Amino acid sequence: MAPLQFNYPIPGGLLLLFALLTGMAFGMFLEKAGFGNARKLVQQFYFTDMAMFKVLFSAIVTAMLGIYWLSYFGVLDITQIYINSTYIWPQILGGVIFGFGFVLAGLCPGTSCVAVFTGKLDGLAVFAGMFTGLVLFAETELLLQGVLNFSSIGDISLYELFHMEYGVLTFLIACIAIVAFWFAGRVEDRFNKLSSGSS
Amino acid sequence: MNIKEPRPYWNPYIVGVGIGLLIIFSFLVTGRGLGAIGAFNGLMASLVHVFAPDYALSKTTYSTYLAGVDHPLKDWVVIEIAGVCIGGLFSGIASRRFKFEVIKGPGISRMTRLIFAFSGGLFMAYAAKFTRGCTSGLALSGGSVLSPGAWLFMISVFIGGYSIAWLMKKVWN
Numbered sequence: 001m002a003p004l005q006f007n008y009p010i011p012g013g014l015l016l017l018f019a020l021l022t023g024m025a026f027g028m029f030l031e032k033a034g035f036g037n038a039r040k041l042v043q044q045f046y047f048t049d050m051a052m053f054k055v056l057f058s059a060i061v062t063a064m065l066g067i068y069w070l071s072y073f074g075v076l077d078i079t080q081i082y083i084n085s086t087y088i089w090p091q092i093l094g095g096v097i098f099g100f101g102f103v104l105a106g107l108c109p110g111t112s113c114v115a116v117f118t119g120k121l122d123g124l125a126v127f128a129g130m131f132t133g134l135v136l137f138a139e140t141e142l143l144l145q146g147v148l149n150f151s152s153i154g155d156i157s158l159y160e161l162f163h164m165e166y167g168v169l170t171f172l173i174a175c176i177a178i179v180a181f182w183f184a185g186r187v188e189d190r191f192n193k194l195s196s197g198s199s
Numbered sequence: 200m201n202i203k204e205p206r207p208y209w210n211p212y213i214v215g216v217g218i219g220l221l222i223i224f225s226f227l228v229t230g231r232g233l234g235a236i237g238a239f240n241g242l243m244a245s246l247v248h249v250f251a252p253d254y255a256l257s258k259t260t261y262s263t264y265l266a267g268v269d270h271p272l273k274d275w276v277v278i279e280i281a282g283v284c285i286g287g288l289f290s291g292i293a294s295r296r297f298k299f300e301v302i303k304g305p306g307i308s309r310m311t312r313l314i315f316a317f318s319g320g321l322f323m324a325y326a327a328k329f330t331r332g333c334t335s336g337l338a339l340s341g342g343s344v345l346s347p348g349a350w351l352f353m354i355s356v357f358i359g360g361y362s363i364a365w366l367m368k369k370v371w372n
Contacts, residue, residue, distance in 0.1 A: 003230030015229065016278045022225055023282020026233055026335075029217050030283070031290035034208040038302045038316070042371050045364035054211035055218065056339065056353075062219020063343035067226055075227075082231040084332060084341035086348030091337075094329030095352040097322055099359020103367050105319025106302070108334040109327070110235035110283060112320070117284045118291030119299040125313040129320020130236075134243045136321070137328045138260035148329060158345040169345065181212075 002076045027114055036114035038106025038122055045103055047191040050184040061177045068170045088151040105129070206294045222343050229275065232340025236333040238280035239324065240264055245271035260328070276336070304371040315370060 001007050005015060033055050034040045043049035070076040102108055105126045107115050112130075115123030137144075153161075159169045222232045244264035248255040248271065255261040264271050271277075291297040303312035327333045330352050332341060338356065341349025 002227040004227065005229045010228075012273075015275065016273065018228055019275045019278040020282040020285075022221060022233070023279035023284075024286035024289070025221055025282075026218065026279070027283035027286025027288075028290040029209075029214045029221070029286075031287045031294065031296070032209040033211055033214040036287060036291060036296065039304065039371060040208075042364075045360045046368070046372060051208075051211040055215040056334070058212050058215025059218035059222065059339055060342040062216045063222035063226075063232070063339075064345065066219065066223035067343060070223070070227070080230050081226055081344060083344045084337055084346040084349050086346060086351070087329075087331065088348070088351065090329040091331070091348045091352045092355045094326040095355025096359035096362075097326035098330060098333070098352075099356040099361075100363045101319040101322030101326060102334075102356060103319070103360045103363050104315045104322065106316070106371070107319070108235070109239060109323060110233075110280075110333065110335040113235070113280060113283045114287035114291070115302070117288040118297050121299065121301045122303065122312055122316040125316035126320035126323075127239075129317035129322075130239050130324035131243055131320075132317070133321040133324030134240065134260065134328075137325050138247075138258045141258060141260050153347070156347070158347050158350065161347050166345075 001074070002070070003080050006080050007077075026110075027117075030111055030114045031118060035107075035111040036118040036120060036123075038115060038120070041111060042103060042106040047187050048195060050188050053184055054181065057177050057180065061174050064170050065174060068166060072167070083155045083157055085155045086153045087149065088153065090148060090150065203295065205296045218339070219343070222340060225340075226344075231275075232336070232343060233279065234276040234332070234336035234340065235280060235283070236324065236327040237276040237336055238274075241271050241274050241277045304369070306369050306372075311370075315367075 004010060030036065033051060035052070040049060041052055044052040067076060067078070071078040105112070107123060107126050109130060112123045112126040116127060159166045162169070225232050241264045244255060244261035247261050248265055255265060264274070268274065288297070301309045301312055303309065323333065330337055332352070334356070337349050338353045342353060
């Protein structure tokens with residue numbers, strides 16, 4: 001039964017080796033998608049290259065379906081996995097500010113690593129900004145205590161929140177994703193025609 | 200064809216399915232998904248701890264990553280992000296995309312670009328403290344296990360991104 005870590009005595013060193021290999025594959029995928037390049041990544045927000053949306057949602061749908069079916073067949077114990085806790089307002093407002101940062105930087109924390117290690121100096125500036133942001137947060141943390149934990153609803157999942165069947169929700173999201181992928185392709189074509197027509 | 204031309208980018212859906220499988224493997228082995236900003240938190244905490252140990256332990260921002268751990272850098276997400284750097288480097292070299300340069304739109308100076316990049320990093324790290332995760336740890340991994348907060352975060356990132364993008368049009372295009 002998985003997760004292996006909780007059900008078998010796996011040495012810590014082996015887990016860290018697994019972390020390293022997983023990260024290497026992740027970094028390779030991000031680089032191959034072109035996400036070390038801020039200007040390519042940020043085209044998502046000008047509708048001219050929706051690669052970010054396509055990668056993000058096809059990854060989520062793949063993982064979501066895989067995790068559902070593995071738990072359905074009893075391979076993965078869903079009660080043992082980590083589900084990110086929900087803090088409604090901090091995550092909405094934080095998300096909007098994160099979005100501002102994303103367009104300013106053109107990179108997110110993960111892709112900035114790929115940018116830096118493929119020689120992109122703007123990635124280094126993102127690193128410096130992130131460290132500065134953390135210092136600022138540490139200096140202001142006392143003022144934010146109430147705000148940070150406001151509207152917390154714990155680590156429940158969407159299907160529990162909506163009182164839905166887990167499988168039905170994954171099926172619905174997969175259907176929405178297929179329509180969204182088709183739509184993303186149409187939007188890209190349209191905006192690329194527009195921009196090539198105007199220049 | 201010029202031998203020095205970078206290789207083409209991979210199809211985004213192939214990359215997406217690949218990352219999705221990686222997330223599944225990660226959940227099967229460790230019970231959790233991928234992450235990114237956590238590594239910066241851990242790195243920053245251990246850096247501050249080296250220079251000012253008492254100060255580091257007095258701030259929750261850092262102490263969460265220091266208290267009760269063997270070593271703050273011997274952490275799953277820190278090692279995973281080290282892997283992302285190595286994987287990115289190898290892939291960049293193999294794809295002929297490794298090059299020291301500043302990626303920017305044609306209309307702005309290098310300095311302007313670096314200032315924007317710095318501010319973007321600052322906003323993201325600060326915001327990620329409120330959201331408890333970034334695009335990797337929250338949107339990707341949390342989205343896969345249907346965490347409501349992950350989906351709220353994702354939608355909000357797109358709203359924030361699209362609402363500032365028109366102001367930044369001259370910077371990028």
